[in-house]
Amino acid sequence: xxxxxxxxxxxxxxxxxxxxxxxxxxxxxxxxxxxxxxxxxxxxxxxxxxxxxxxxxxxxxxxxxxxxxxxxxxxxxxxxxxxxxxxxxxxxxxxxxxxxxxxxxxxxxx
Amino acid sequence: xxxxxxxxxxxxxxxxxxxxxxxxxxxxxxxxxxxxxxxxxxxxxxxxxxxxxxxxxxxxxxxxxxxxxxxxxxxxxxxxxxxxxxxxxxxxxxxxxxxxxxxxxxxxxxxxxxxx
Numbered sequence: 001x002x003x004x005x006x007x008x009x010x011x012x013x014x015x016x017x018x019x020x021x022x023x024x025x026x027x028x029x030x031x032x033x034x035x036x037x038x039x040x041x042x043x044x045x046x047x048x049x050x051x052x053x054x055x056x057x058x059x060x061x062x063x064x065x066x067x068x069x070x071x072x073x074x075x076x077x078x079x080x081x082x083x084x085x086x087x088x089x090x091x092x093x094x095x096x097x098x099x100x101x102x103x104x105x106x107x108x109x110x
Numbered sequence: 111x112x113x114x115x116x117x118x119x120x121x122x123x124x125x126x127x128x129x130x131x132x133x134x135x136x137x138x139x140x141x142x143x144x145x146x147x148x149x150x151x152x153x154x155x156x157x158x159x160x161x162x163x164x165x166x167x168x169x170x171x172x173x174x175x176x177x178x179x180x181x182x183x184x185x186x187x188x189x190x191x192x193x194x195x196x197x198x199x200x201x202x203x204x205x206x207x208x209x210x211x212x213x214x215x216x217x218x219x220x221x222x223x224x225x226x
Contacts, residue, residue: 043216098214
């Protein structure tokens with residue numbers, strides 16, 4: 001199965017700023033998935049990213065807040081824009097439909 | 111709509127006891143996958159198993175076993191003689207078919223505390 005390198009592993013950010021999270025996969029994959037895990041909660045899918053097309057966002061998530069790039073078959077970024085304390089969560093990328101997850105980015109917004 | 115229910119929010123067991131984590135799902139897909147994951151306090155998500163909806167055989171892997179019963183839409187997970195290292199949050203998940211791809215829907219999780 002694929003291996004994902006996710007960066008940063010954690011960050012503390014000021015409200016109103018943006019953070020870009022990167023996921024690098026060691027093999028080419030068609031779909032990449034971005035999840036959010038709010039404190040004490042389960043994982044919720046933010047969007048699905050297919051190379052060469054716009055990401056598909058789940059209900060409750062919008063591109064202006066969570067822009068995603070997918071420039072090639074091994075890489076994707078998720079940006080959390082104009083952050084507020086409510087955005088404090090763990091963000092994870094995933095490939096292979098449930099098999100492989102990145103190690104997560106623990107974001108704290110102050 | 112697809113849904114995963116894990117009715118047990120928190121469970122505590124004494125070390126070396128067996129424990130079963132329940133998972134009930136709802137789906138309209140005829141073909142789907144079921145998953146279990148472990149999330150220790152460190153936060154990483156550890157994949158444990160994926161089961162195809164056509165394969166109802168129970169699975170055993172060391173101290174872990176899974177019981178898939180399609181008739182009751184359940185996919186329960188048993189840890190035999192759980193040591194303290196099994197303390198974690200466990201998530202059951204279900205694939206949902208979306209045209210050209212599948213996405214994974216997670217249950218709310220069960221927090222397992224193993225008491226030494």
